[in-house]
Amino acid sequence: MTEVLVIGAGITGSACAWRLAEAGFSVTVVHEAPIGGEATGAGMGHLTVHEGEAGVWELALAGRSLWERWAEELEPDIEYHRIGTLWLIPDEQAFILARRLQERFRDCGFRTELLDPVELGRREPHLRPYWLGALYVPDDATVYAPRAAWRLLERARARRARLIRARVVALEPDGVRLAGGVCLKADYTVIAAGVQAVELLPDLPVRPRRGHLLVSERRPGLVRHALVSMSYSATVESRQQASWAFNVHPRPNGQLLIGSCREWDVWDRRPDPKWGAQLLQEACRYIPELATTNVLRSWTGLRAASRDGRPLIGPHPQEPCWIVATAQEGLGITMAPAVAELVWAYISAKEPPLDPSPYRLEGRLCPNPSQSASTAAL
């Protein structure tokens, strides 16, 4: 039987483990952090699609539709809720963007609706009437990602997958070496370690892109949809060191998640209250009632981002049995089921469900590892 090691128990690693175990491979998941404890647990769990570099749209699209199947199959405690996204339109330019986005969604068979300010006010009565309108994507959902990762691994375990809590210190041609010197043998190794993949493969063009998030006390009904400013995709594509956009979601229990920002190349996980202030300034400007709402906690997460903005999924050119699956940036949760399909296709030499070429590693590695994100900072 083909042995596969999966490094990382975030949403990507868990999805791969389940997919591969189901396909009959002998799977071992090695993880150091708690299940879903890194970027998976730090994010908002927003299942959405937005424009980006080549291949980003397609992978997110595939992931989102696979999530609909997962939602039916996995337990309800993954908290999959179709709350819908309102892409808020701040100016004329964004309006044009929204129209283009709507067409693209329509071509893919998505339901969308362009809301005027009156209709937007009806759907989100607490939102300040500042926006020119919104593009409504009703079938977008949110999910509690760390729980989903747990449930996926539970299923993988039911298919004989093993879980090992250990730190991987090196990749070998036939497996991995753990801290303490133990070696695990495998035919394939899937590197689904998010931004920490650069510790194992310094030539990967992966850099951390830190985000801050806040969570408020329960305010049921204050916000009803995932609210995202159209300027959000500009922050994703931004090359500037720091960028942010208005982004507020309700949690199922009525708490609000308030984001979101991006900082290139910051490894420090300690939250900075100044970022909290920045995000809250935006949020309170657009949802005035938020000002009197208590914020309970802030935290950070490190998105794995590639230099060119495209995910890195595929065999490593130097060692084809190392299958890399990282750099989904802010769309890791949405993309996870599709990434698992690609990884499965590589390992079982089957036809992938979507064109894998935009994500391949060939020609994208850093020949000189020092150009890659500095791991010395870890």
Added chain:
Amino acid sequence: MRYEVLVIGAGPAGLSAAVASAREGCRVGLLDAAPRLGGAIGPPTRRSGRYGKLWSEVARLRARGLLEIWPTAAVVFASADSLCFGVHRPGRLDLFEAERVVLATGARERFWPVPGWTLPGVFGVGGLQALCKEGWPISGIPVVLAGSGPLLWFVASDLSRRGARLELVLEQHSPLRWMSMLLQAGTWLRIRQALRLWKGLAPARLRWNSWPVEIQGDGQVEALRWVDARGRSGRIACRYVGLGYGLVPNTEVAELMELACSPDGFVSVDADMQTSRRGVYAAGELTGIGGMPKALLEGLIAGRKAAGAPVPIPWRMRNSLEKRFASRLAPLLAPRRELREHIRAEEIICRCEDVSWSALMPCEDGPTAKLQTRCGMGPCQGRVCGPILQMLRGWKLSTPRPPLFPLPAGLWSQWKGV
């Protein structure tokens, strides 16, 4: 606000430190999250004796402009890189800066998930006493207290003095066990104090070596079932239950400042009460649960050192005795083995997020429990369930993150930092 010495926490240790620093001529700021000075736990504010002298000193130094006091001021932001703090007062969020800092954030009660502990009418012993101090009617009401140690005995005698019908006091250890600890590590003062408290409690009402097994009631406490070490058991009707199984230090500010802590969760200090960071001192329950005498002395040492003044050698010697007492007291206050072994599967451990003991079972560590069950993610940020899980499973839920207390979004949005 900028001070030469900033004292965080205005209980016995903080007051003592603030006075000691201000007496040396330093400009001192003293802040506390509570509206009144004197600390959260322990005896009522006595304006006589050694503690009384402290209060008159506070008044004198305030009048001289050396000491500034900020009540209802909670530290919400702290940093590992500078001595700057975000301080939340009603309607305000201010930056407090200091050259030296004394942390005296004290301790809170350790709650214990005795079956039925979430029923209305169940309190911590300290909380129940504080309510009565505020004028909560207690006279003639049947009360059962359960727990361990001086705070339990003190609250028992205080409540009965206030007219509560004290049905039963369940002390989990025997008088012999307590006496041998006090003889080994106590001072004569403490032994005398213990004997006086025991004598004050009617013997029929004080049960040694016994503990509660279930609090019963339908929407409100109605009765408590107990057992003792010899296997005897009983049921007693009551309206209120006070539980007192020790105290846990409020280390949140210290942790955000990334100060070194001992394995048992206290802030590590040297003989001068200095923490792992230069210019940052800690005093009182934060360095070990030892009550008022320890807090006053440590505050004095920390305050003097923060002001750059020398500390007499006899103080240090006494302080090491107090430390020894604190380290021997801790294991006697923690809930005994029998209490730890009988947690019902359906018992709620995290009250903010309604997480039961059975939901926590499959988790292998604190961060996993937090992520998978949302245990400790509610408004109290794990202040109640964290110490329970620390004791039951040896878990640490996670390090605290800003804000340390719930903070209105509008105030935070104006935060500029340094």
